[in-house]
Amino acid sequence: MAGNDAGTIPQWTGGLPKDAGQENKDGFLGDPFASEKPLFTITAENVEQYKANLSEGQLAMFKRYPSTYRMPVYPSHRTTALPEDIYAAIKTSALKTEAIEGGNGLKNFSESRYYAFPIPRNGLEAVWNHITRYRGRTLHRSIVQVTPQASGDYTVVRFEDKVGFPDGLKDLDTSKASNMLLYYTQRVISPSRLAGNVLLVHESIDQVSQPRMAWQYNAGQRRVRRAPQVAYDGPGTAADGLATTDNFDMYNGSPNRYEWRLVGKRELYIPYNNYKLDSPSLKYSDIVKPGHTNQDLARYELHRVWEVEASLKPGERHIYAKRRFFLDEDSWQVAVSEQYDGRGQLWRVGQAMLIQHYKAQVPMYTFETLNDLVSGRYLAIGMKNEEKHGIEFGIDLSASEFTPAALRNAGVR
Numbered sequence: 001m002a003g004n005d006a007g008t009i010p011q012w013t014g015g016l017p018k019d020a021g022q023e024n025k026d027g028f029l030g031d032p033f034a035s036e037k038p039l040f041t042i043t044a045e046n047v048e049q050y051k052a053n054l055s056e057g058q059l060a061m062f063k064r065y066p067s068t069y070r071m072p073v074y075p076s077h078r079t080t081a082l083p084e085d086i087y088a089a090i091k092t093s094a095l096k097t098e099a100i101e102g103g104n105g106l107k108n109f110s111e112s113r114y115y116a117f118p119i120p121r122n123g124l125e126a127v128w129n130h131i132t133r134y135r136g137r138t139l140h141r142s143i144v145q146v147t148p149q150a151s152g153d154y155t156v157v158r159f160e161d162k163v164g165f166p167d168g169l170k171d172l173d174t175s176k177a178s179n180m181l182l183y184y185t186q187r188v189i190s191p192s193r194l195a196g197n198v199l200l201v202h203e204s205i206d207q208v209s210q211p212r213m214a215w216q217y218n219a220g221q222r223r224v225r226r227a228p229q230v231a232y233d234g235p236g237t238a239a240d241g242l243a244t245t246d247n248f249d250m251y252n253g254s255p256n257r258y259e260w261r262l263v264g265k266r267e268l269y270i271p272y273n274n275y276k277l278d279s280p281s282l283k284y285s286d287i288v289k290p291g292h293t294n295q296d297l298a299r300y301e302l303h304r305v306w307e308v309e310a311s312l313k314p315g316e317r318h319i320y321a322k323r324r325f326f327l328d329e330d331s332w333q334v335a336v337s338e339q340y341d342g343r344g345q346l347w348r349v350g351q352a353m354l355i356q357h358y359k360a361q362v363p364m365y366t367f368e369t370l371n372d373l374v375s376g377r378y379l380a381i382g383m384k385n386e387e388k389h390g391i392e393f394g395i396d397l398s399a400s401e402f403t404p405a406a407l408r409n410a411g412v413r
Contacts, residue, residue, distance in 0.1 A: 008076060008302050012330060015081025016358040023359055027390035031275035038072040053269050053302060055326060057338040057349035064373050065291045073269055076301040079356040080330035080363045086134050090115045104256040105206025110178040113167055115332060123260030123308040127325065129332040130251060136362045136393035137168025144284065145381040147240040152290035157238045158189035164397045172399035181205050183402035186237065194238060198407050201230065207254035217407040224407045232257065233319045242379040243370050250334035250352050250368055251325060257318055258310035265304055268326055270335035272301040274353040278366035282385045293369055293380055304329045328354065331363035348372050360393035
């Protein structure tokens with residue numbers, strides 16, 4: 001809870017209250033910090049001055065895009081706030097949750113369901129906190145994904161996502177879902193060549209004993225099929241080869257293919273309180289630029305992060321031989337990620353533009369990006385500035401909506 005000695009990171013005093021700002025009629029949040037100006041801006045010219053608080057991936061972005069990449073740094077605000085019953089669940093996790101042998105799953109976790117290891121002792125426990133963090137018991141969002149060419153040209157892919165956690169779904173027998181983390185559907189709205197395709201995922205906790213179950217409905221074939229490729233380094237949906245399945249949400253899925261090392265804590269400039277980027281006053285063309293998203297609209301703050309390094313286990317296969325994650329200490333959201341190829345070269349750099357949904361008391365991000373340093377291209381997913389509504393939390397969802405039988409109805413164009 002304490003701030004740092006320099007006074008540049010404040011004490012945590014409970015985060016943003018529910019009435020921290022105004023929410024418009026379409027569910028978009030007002031910016032509680034709209035009047036603030038950057039303290040300074042990091043550029044390729046002065047980056048050496050700030051490198052102690054930057055990751056290798058962030059430094060690589062300045063080197064790759066020296067004339068356009070910048071990081072406006074603002075005063076730090078520890079805005080993460082959760083519902084009271086989630087704080088109670090965190091205490092239960094601290095007392096009861098244990099990793100099963102090998103760390104691939106959790107036991108004594110069904111009672112709490114969130115933040116498996118609030119006092120982590122190793123890297124695996126730290127990354128489990130990201131995987132099991134609170135994202136609202138149910139949510140619905142209409143978002144877009146872009147994969148711009150190096151020139152900046154892009155096509156918008158629209159998705160409709162629904163997520164339900166076991167404690168938020170109606171008609172779910174929770175006694176039979178003790179190993180289930182969440183249920184997820186992703187429906188493609190456009191472009192027309194992809195419209196109507198739907199992905200359904202039943203995300204298990206221990207994916208070694210009970211692998212993730214995924215199905216896809218192909219609108220052209222009007223068929224539902226199992227989709228075992230939707231895991232690990234399988235290609236991300238409509239990602240044009242720029243992201244793997246487990247890049248989504250900065251990192252998802254079973255951690256069993258890697259050895260995890262907790263490097264420690266450090267102070268890092270990370271994306272934080274990015275309400276400006278979430279504004280419905282922006283067009284996607286304001287955000288999507290050649291090489292990377294518009295950094296003039298971004299907001300960075302100095303925060304403490306947990307640094308975790310993942311190395312591929314001998315005999316396991318993944319296109320990323322090593323990965324590094326920087327987890328925000330308050331929300332446990334991965335804020336910055338680094339992916340390395342088999343030669344040990346830094347390949348892709350990810351970042352989540354963090355935001356606190358103060359009315360719903362959910363820490364999340366307005367969108368996430370993954371920059372390919374080799375090709376000069378990137379993927380951005382989660383933008384909703386031009387959509388009809390912001391993210392909706394706490395909506396009524398039934399377990400019957402997350403079944404293979406429901407896929408065909410969901411995919412009707």
